Amino acid sequence: MAVISLIAVGLTQNKTLPENVKYGIVLDAGSSHTSLYIYKWPAEKENDTGVVRQITECKLRGPGISRYAQKLSEIDIYLTACMIRATQVVPKSQHQETPVYLGATAGMRLLRIENEQLADKVLAAVARSLSNYHFDFQGARIITGQEEGAYGWITINYLLGKFTQKLSWLNLKPNEDSALETYGALDLGGASTQITFVPPNKKIESPSNALHFRLYGRDYSVYTHSFLCYGKDQALRQKLAKDIQQFQIQGTGNYQQCRQSILQLFNTSYCPYSHCSFNGIFLPPLHGDFGAFSAYYYVMEFLNFTSEETPSQEKMTETMEKFCSQPWEELKTSFGDVKEKYLSEYCFSGAYILSLLLSGYHFTADSWKNIHFMGKIQSSNVGWTLGYMLNLTNMIPAEQPLSTPLSHSTYVFLMVLFSLILVAVAIVGLFIFHKPSYFWKDMV
Structure with a gap:
């Protein structure tokens, strides 16, 4: 019974539990076009590496948002199709806790250099539009070239598992x-x-x-x-x-x-x-x-x-x-x-x-x-x-976790190994219990 219990625990320890996940949405507002990405990760593993994955990409129809500087009223329509797609992909029960970020890159950097007030108006119009959806909108901003380079570097090495x-x-x-x-x-x-x-x-x-x-x-x-x-x-x-x-x-x-x-x-x-x-x-x-x-x-x-x-x-x-x-x-x-x-x-x-x-x-x-x-x-x-x-979302910790859980296969292997050891010990113990004279004879 002990052996069966140990093996059962080993097999069920990492059994897949009912899905408990979180979502995040990022809009990449580039110079020539905008793309929306939806990410998903297990809620109980926010600080583990390699668990965040992209589940949807949606390309907005039209040019980059900097081209809407003279037609701000069209931004709502521009964003609609992909944002509706996001409402369909993310479960409705999680809309309010799903963060939405918009980062604008070099197209908006150039517009800001040419006309800072106009760039601010574009971002404000984008923010108003995104705030109309029942997500947790976290803001629309122009990221620096240094940030763009750094985040790209983090993405590649995160996905390749180079940090851990x-x-x-x-x-x-x-x-x-x-x-x-x-x-x-x-x-x-x-x-x-x-x-x-x-x-x-x-x-x-x-x-x-x-x-x-x-x-x-x-x-x-x-x-x-x-x-x-x-x-x-x-x-x-x-x-x-x-x-x-x-x-x-x-x-x-x-x-x-x-x-x-x-x-x-x-x-x-x-x-x-x-x-x-x-x-x-x-x-x-x-x-x-x-x-x-x-x-x-x-x-x-x-x-x-x-x-x-x-x-x-x-x-x-x-x-x-x-x-x-x-x-x-x-x-x-x-x-x-x-x-x-x-x-x-x-x-x-x-x-x-x-x-x-x-x-x-x-x-x-x-x-x-x-x-x-x-x-x-x-x-x-x-x-x-x-x-x-x-x-x-603070999902890249500064320090290594105090303890790293064993993989499922390693855990099962150890459980089986220790179970076999337990069996061997039990057999020896039973043998000694039933034939103690055999061991006493050897000692004499």
Whole structure:
């Protein structure tokens, strides 16, 4: 009976209980569009890593919210479809306790630089609209480029499990020297681009580019920088502005010529630090693996560079030269399901990504293979939104939990092992009890 009880306890200890979950909603208000993400996690495991997962993504129809500066009355309609979708996904009983956050990025940063009052009016209109729903609206704000880079870095490493170690029952205490090395984050949007990673020597010469985190009992000194107007859409505008000699620009389909034109966007003629990216911005030596997401991934996916290991620079250049040289009518026939606006920009976008990574951030043939183009990790979109929500809901603890529960399989194994030991002891005990003379004879 004791054995049966032990095994039963082991099997039922981690039995799935009735679902008790929480939800969170984040709207990513980018320069070209807005997306809504709904996250879900077990309520009793708020401080454990790897339990938050994305369950829904909804893309709002229309441009980024900065484009509504002159038509504020249309913001309600703009938000309606995806917010109604959120009310359907999140159980009605949990609407009032489900937080909703809206973070605006580089498109709104640019609007704020141009007209701060108008930017405030856009955010106020968005806030009024979101407050009409029965969720726990937590505010709409413009996040800084540094925050965007940091939250993207947190998202990648959180989803990859880089902040914590899974402890085995044979080694219940993690080795401080065996910490998993984090990934760097490469984010490319429409109006800005961010690079974030932990430098090998932890030395960051520019204080404005330094972030310090303590996550799960470990300290991280992180380098990050956001280049405003170097997202793919704004970079195209910069390039066209430099190219304009007449009022009409005629594409030639020459990839190398396009790339040479793009390189003029990166001023590498001066550097006030020991090492720079471009425009005099400090950049430590690149280190480790990097996850490249957002527009990096979308463009590379279109060019079929995401289905296997990162292709060589030579192969990517060869593909770009072939793609860019195709006649427009031929491209439209080959990619009839792609919107012409996007199709017309893939030549530039691909050339820009290669130029930014190679000439802007100085990836080399050796470090290039460490770039991984990522769309999703474990069904969650890679981007800054998950890191943003984790930070605002305090779900990333500063210290490692005092005790880490054993996995279900390990727990069952131990219970069975101890049960077998109990059986063996019981058998020996019974044998001694029924034949004590046998043992006394041996002793004599």
